[in-house]
Amino acid sequence: MAANSSALTTHVAALGESRAHGQRGISNPILGMILFIVSEVMFFAGLFAAYFNVRLNATQWPPFVNEATFKPFQIHHEIVLPAILTTILVLSSVTMQLGVSAIRRGDRTGFLRNTGITLVLGLTFLVGQVYDYTQLGFGITDTAFGSTFYTLTGFHGAHVLGGAIMLSVVLYRGMAGQFSAKHHDAVEATSIYWHFVDVVWIALFSTLYLL
């Protein structure tokens, strides 16, 4: 090793410099999160493809729960609760962003307060969605519509849960004083993820309930 390095020029650019080089632009964790979200978008694209496939092949929309009784899904009639849940989730994105702005300024109290509110709103959404499931009157086995409905909303819910866990970690680390105006990549990454979850829900709500 030593023998070889002597053969090289004196252009010393080992560890330190290449790391310093890497610090330009967005940080590694944030770029990693953005790329992860790209993969998540493709995952939901696969599920949405299934939904639109079902919809294009259906003879009528909303489809019948049971082809024998001609009873259609009443999905458009039960829009109030989902609309409230949508509002909650959008609000949580706002509070999330307020928290990020706070920590960028170095305002730790504001950061903790807003992150806490975001977490509570997220959990409220989850509880509300579980309640909604109990009120819908159809299940995952009720035709391809039931399958797509529960798969889409279920995997979105799982992502909200994942986001809530990330928020809890961020909150815990924040209370331990680990974030500052200069050092808060985890907060930024979590916020990007949370906004993504929010955007997916808006897409879901629009296609499932409104369209």
Next chain:
Amino acid sequence: MGLTAKRWARRAGVVAALGALAVLLSACSDFSLRNAVPPDAASVQGQASRNIYDIVFVIGAAVFFLVEGLILFAVVRYRRRAGDDELPPQIHGNNRLEIIWTAIPIAIVLALFVLSWQTLNTVDARTPTPPVRIGVVAYQWQWEFVYAPEGVAWQDCGAPVNKGKCVTVFGTLPAGGDRSNWTPPTMHVPVNETVELQLHSTDVIHSFYVPAFLFQRDITPRKDQVIQFTADRIGIYRGQCTQFCGLYHQFMEFQVKVESKVDYVAWLQQELTPPPAPSAAPPSPSGPAGSPAASSAP
């Protein structure tokens, strides 16, 4: 030294391949050079496919010999001689050359695309009034060919009102899995007449494939397919399911017997009188299931 090994590698490869081939050819051999080209087409559409195949083959062979020739030339001509330690000229590229070898392949593939698309229009062409319509039912793991009279849909052949009007050919699995005394089901079609097949699957995806027609079409449940062909050579041609369909996929063979119009009509009449099999309804998919030994001709 490296070179010698390379040379030996190639020589040994050629010798071994030729040797193995010679042994096989002399020993028993059901191989003939006939296998090296697709079957002679037995249908009008198949002939069209064969023509485009031949075009692609000629172009492919030309590209093959050109590029393999270049590779072979380069590795022989530009091998490093012992003691030669000089650096060869460091050529990084040549724009004109690179544009040429991008443009020519584009021209070739576009030409092939246009030709194959034109052929496709021949192969997929359909007449609204085919003289012969046959219902083809695929199920695990056999075939059923249903001939309905004019005005009756093949799907309705099971109805009591149509009793005795339809001809149905059933396939069976070979007893004990032994092919030696087994005949796959035979589809009879008249020569030089357009035949329409209505392909239907009752369980999983199958595929209707007749090599001599150079054609196959998947049979997906809930997505019935309609295909047409015009057989133009009398004979018996083998067919087989190509879409893997489960345990006894290998036994989903059938035959297509292309015969003269007279023979075809005679066969149809003979099948109609006396009334054929007990029921023209499709046998339940579980009918021949279990071990092949359990099945027997209806």
Next chain:
Amino acid sequence: MATTALRPAATYRTGLYEWLTTTDHKKIGILYTFNSLILFLVGGIFALAVRTELAQPGLQFMTEATYNQMFTMHASVMIFWVVIPFLAGFGNYLVPLMIGAPDMAFPRINALSFWLLPLSAVIALMGFPLGGAAAEGWTSYSPLAQAKFSTGPGTDLWIVALTLVGTSSILGAINFLVTIFKMRAPGMTLFRMPVFVWTTMVTSVLVLMGTPVLTSALIMLYIDRNLGGSFFNTALAGGNAILWENVFWFYSHPAVYIMILPAMGIVSEVIPTFSRKPLFGYKAFVFATAGIGALGFSVWAHHMFTTGSVYLPFFSLMTFLIAVPTGVKMFNWVATLFRGKIRFTTAMLFAVGFLSLFLIGGINGAFLAAVPVDYQVHATYFIVAHIHYVLFGGSIMGIFAGLYYWWPKMFGRKLNEGLGKIHFVGIFIGMNLTFFPMHLLGISGMPRRIADYSATAGWNDLNLLATIGGFTIAAAMLPFLWNIFVTLRGGEPAGDDPWEGNTLEWATSSPPPPYNFDHLPPIRSERPVFDQRHANDAPALTAGH
């Protein structure tokens, strides 16, 4: 940074605990390599089982049920646990070295990506003792893959295992992309990156965009099978079997490029080194790689020409067009050979073998792009021939080239060249004996995935020939395994730069120290180590024309 603290470990700590807990990209790369090698032998045994049964008409050695598991698991293992991870392993080992980085961007995620692989392989193979592995073919088409037709745990285990492999791939792809975008050494601009890094980058994009779609498909299949869903289950209202084919091939066609692009990258490192010339048309090669990646997402339905459910002209045109960037690469390689000073090391033999065999895989692919020809040979042995000329003649030959080329870097010792040449000759002959007859079987109408065939169909001799070829390949693996064994026990010391390489990995010791580099040479082109070596030569020699 505390560079001094990193200095002492010129040798590896090699304890088992160290290997199990390592986050060093080089050790993880080596773990990938050995894991893939072991599973290559497993998948090879499945292939031999298939070939043995097909040697003669009639069922001699196994039932249809066993046969169907064999060919299904052969393809699954070879694709998901051999070729993809093998190449990802090369990426893990080489990308940080080639761009002058100390490690991957996320070392712990990197370790997770690896450990998901043996875990998932065990899960998939658990099907055998638990009553039968998956047996629907690696494409697992519904409704055959539905619970009604595929009972037993094998298929569910297969779904879970593939989901884990997918997760491993996605995490790996994120890691590669962040590493490549963020961790390049000063001077290492994008257009000075080694071609292998480029191919890994494009591959990572394909993984990132494609694999999640496979994951969604697998989850839908799992819901169909276990929770009564009706995505692909045609027995229920709204179930659509074609939907599975679409989402499955949306991933699985790009997967072919995931499996071939890094192998092209390997060959593009080996050929210039042993021709002592730069890669001809570096930028064209990079653009061709990106072009293949982009076109790769618009050709998936060419696997579905015979379904009667896709728009044929579009997918046919796109499939034809993808031959163009592939052709550009072929000409680039051949032009690199021209006027070079070619040394026939084993690595170079495998690289030239890649050229001559992958060419066939490209040409017979063009047959399949022509829809009427595809109608004829789809799902026959012609397809089997095609995919093996691509994945064996292409990917596996590339992988072997890479193993012989970078083994000295990984372990400090060169693999024995004599044994290596025997290995190459055996593989080259066996490969052609096995797979060339399959073209003929295909055009004479032999469907793939059949356990047995009629003795009167005219396929007996060609099948026997292919089986002889299969055992030739197996025999050729023995000198290779022996070679690994003797080399690990004491092969010829390699030195830092045994081949006169071009790229940065040859500027450090063999094996490299933890965190890779003490000093980097200046990076002024895509061949920094070459520039270093010839810094004092007359300018006329190194300048381009």
